[in-house]
Each structure stands twice: as structure tokens, then as C-alpha cells.
Amino acid sequence: MLIFDIKRYAINDGPGIRITIFMKGCPLSCVWCHNPEGVSSRKQKLYTKKKCIGCRTCVQACPQQALTLTPEGIVTDGTRCTLCGTCAEVCPALAMEISGTEYSTDALMKEIEKETVFMDRSEGGVTFCGGEPLLHPEPLLDLLRRCGEQGIHRAVDTTLFARPEIVRDVMDNCELLLVDLKQMDSA
Ligand code: SF4
Ligand code: SF4
Missing domain, CATH: 3.20.20.70 (Aldolase class I)
Known part of the structure; x- marks a missing residue:
């Protein structure tokens, strides 16, 4: 559950x-x-743009190269993301979270x-x-x-x-x- x-x-x-x-x-x-x-009944990755300080730590840490920093904030390539949670663990601003x-x-x-x-x-x-x-x-x-x-x-x-x-x-x-x-x- x-x-x-x-x-x-x-x-x-x-x-x-x-x-x-x-x-x-x-x-x-x-x-x-x-x-x-x-x-949603499924595990999700959540991103809160207003908390993001644009440090790119998550971009560098993602083992799937699924993240890109854009002028609109971090964008996730859903075809690559495996919901491993690394980006949430390394984010210093708590802008990334895994829900579930x-x-x-x-x-x-x-x-x-x-x-x-x-x-x-x-x-x-x-x-x-x-x-x-x-x-x-x-x-x-x-x-x-x-x-x-x-x-x-x-x-x-x-x-x-x-x-x-x-x-x-x-x-x-x-x-x-x-x-x-x-x-x-x-x-
Ligand atoms: S959950 Fe894992 S695979 Fe998905 S974006 Fe974050 S670090 Fe990359
Ligand atoms: S690690 Fe967190 S604060 Fe830094 S760019 Fe990624 S989401 Fe934004």
C-alpha cells in the first residue's frame, strides 16, 4: 500500500x-x-517551482539524465524517469519530492x-x-x-x-x- x-x-x-x-x-x-x-494511486515525483533555486544539483545527480533546467524551471522527461528518488534526496531546497x-x-x-x-x-x-x-x-x-x-x-x-x-x-x-x-x- x-x-x-x-x-x-x-x-x-x-x-x-x-x-x-x-x-x-x-x-x-x-x-x-x-x-x-x-x-493518484501511483508513486509520483512532485516539483514545486517556487521553491527551486535553479542550482542544477538534481540535473547532475539524475542517473537517467531525465532532468533539464529551463527558464520555466526543471522539466522531467517522463520516458526516462524511473522514480528512483535521487533528485529528491539531493535537492537542497525541497523542491523535488517523491510522493508515495x-x-x-x-x-x-x-x-x-x-x-x-x-x-x-x-x-x-x-x-x-x-x-x-x-x-x-x-x-x-x-x-x-x-x-x-x-x-x-x-x-x-x-x-x-x-x-x-x-x-x-x-x-x-x-x-x-x-x-x-x-x-x-x-x-
Ligand atoms: S526520480 Fe530518479 S530518474 Fe526520475 S528524475 Fe529524479 S533522479 Fe532522475
Ligand atoms: S536540486 Fe532542487 S533547487 Fe536545485 S535545480 Fe533541482 S529542483 Fe531546483
Whole structure:
């Protein structure tokens, strides 16, 4: 499963102090999306021109010679880029980023368990959001069940854009649904 961010000490994603896990991929494409890097289910390279200082470090470091500095900023040749992440590692201005890191559910549980001391003292927990977490029902339900076994408060931030049986399974395995309804039709 690709994760595009893990936010610790989150205080706006449910009660108490939480760890928020951002799952990559969403079936919607709202024009007002505030996490556009979470829409695609695939790993992506992101470039923020206003942060770029034009130092060419990335151009020199790219093993595929995929980058060119132009008057409009860095341009990537998508036919060459392998998403190796070298340009993001060397960029001194954080203008290059790789969005999407592969995590197993075991690895995510370890990240969640690191935060239990803060959760316990603040009546916080874990929040799964995205993207759309219900796009990944199997790993999501596995994580929810494992957190439940440990008594960790579970919130899911979702648009509910999923099959009804998935919504029901998630409802049965969390304490809080944060529902972000988008546009609906009359049906
Ligand atoms: S991700 Fe790797 S291959 Fe792609 S542009 Fe950056 S350094 Fe080059
Ligand atoms: S390394 Fe970063 S700051 Fe330098 S040219 Fe590349 S993107 Fe811009």
C-alpha cells in the first residue's frame, strides 16, 4: 500500500493527539482537493517551482539524465524517469519530492505503536485518511482490526465513495467516521 504522508501529533483529525496515515489513491477528482498528491494511486515525483533555486544539483545527480533546467524551471522527461528518488534526496531546497512510499501493514502498525504514549495521555488515537482510505479495504480493515485489538481509538476520514458492504465493515471496525460528503445526485 502506498502512503503519501504520516502526520504525528495531529490535533485536527479526531479527538486527542493522533497519528494520521494518508493512503494514496482516490476514485474522485474534486477540483478543490486539498491533498492533490493523494489522488493518484501511483508513486509520483512532485516539483514545486517556487521553491527551486535553479542550482542544477538534481540535473547532475539524475542517473537517467531525465532532468533539464529551463527558464520555466526543471522539466522531467517522463520516458526516462524511473522514480528512483535521487533528485529528491539531493535537492537542497525541497523542491523535488517523491510522493508515495510502500508500507506493509506490519510496518504501519510499528509506526502507529510508536505513538501510543501520546494517544493514551490525550485520549487520542489513529486516523486513516487519504486520498480515500476505503479504496484499500483489505489493508485498511486489517489495520483497523489490529488497532482495535490493542484498544487504540480508530477514526476513518472518508467520502464514503465505496461499496456499501465496505462502508459497513469499516463502520463495524472503527469508533469514528469523519465523513466528508462531496457532491451527490438525487439517487
Ligand atoms: S526520480 Fe530518479 S530518474 Fe526520475 S528524475 Fe529524479 S533522479 Fe532522475
Ligand atoms: S536540486 Fe532542487 S533547487 Fe536545485 S535545480 Fe533541482 S529542483 Fe531546483
